[in-house]
Amino acid sequence: MPPQSRSGSQADTAATPPPAEHGQDARLLTEAVTRLRRALRASIRTDYPWEQLPxxxxxxxxxxxxxxxxxxxxxxxxxxxxxxxxxxxxxxxxxxxxxxxxxxxxxxxxxxxxxxDAGRAQLAAWAEAHERRLDAALGALDEADRAIVRAALPALFRLADHLDT
The missing domain is CATH 1.10.10.10 (Winged helix-like DNA-binding domain superfamily/Winged helix DNA-binding domain)
Incomplete structure (x- = not known):
């Protein structure tokens, strides 16, 4: 059960976590994104040595x-x-x-x-290799974790939109 805010409403807490939680969330998300990018990039180069594009x-x-x-x-x-x-x-x-x-x-x-045409083909090959690698990694998760990742995707896209503005 989530902690309640001073007013006693769980909705208040969910809408505006205390600043310390914002900082921790940002730190953990930064770490997760960094680790995902590094792991994906390293695994792609191991599995697909042709993939050398910066x-x-x-x-x-x-x-x-x-x-x-x-x-x-x-x-x-x-x-x-x-x-x-x-x-x-x-x-x-x-x-x-x-x-x-x-x-x-x-x-x-x-x-x-x-x-x-070569650029399009290279980009398509890059995307396919990454999708195959991520699909395999997602397949290694249990269904509960896959559901959590799937449920988080819309919020992650919205977060990216906020970062773009």
């Missing part, structure tokens, strides 16, 4: 899959990275054949970046 490049491919063509400055703003950083990453991705740079159709003076 996460920053994967994230740019994901953005380009949703918003293409895009200017370097727009990609930098969306990813909250320096334009020079994104420009360097895009240069590496052009060399690898994952993206192409062309004249921006909206402004012929500027260039825009698009995914190539």
């Amino acid at each position: 996460m920053a490049q994967v994230e740019l491919l994901q953005v380009l899959a949703e918003h293409s063509p895009a200017r370097i400055g727009d990609l930098a703003a969306r990813q909250r990275l320096a334009t020079s950083t994104v420009s360097g990453l895009i240069g590496q991705m052009i060399s690898a054949g994952l993206v192409a740079r062309a004249v921006d159709p909206a402004d012929r003076r500027a260039s825009a970046v698009t995914l190539t």
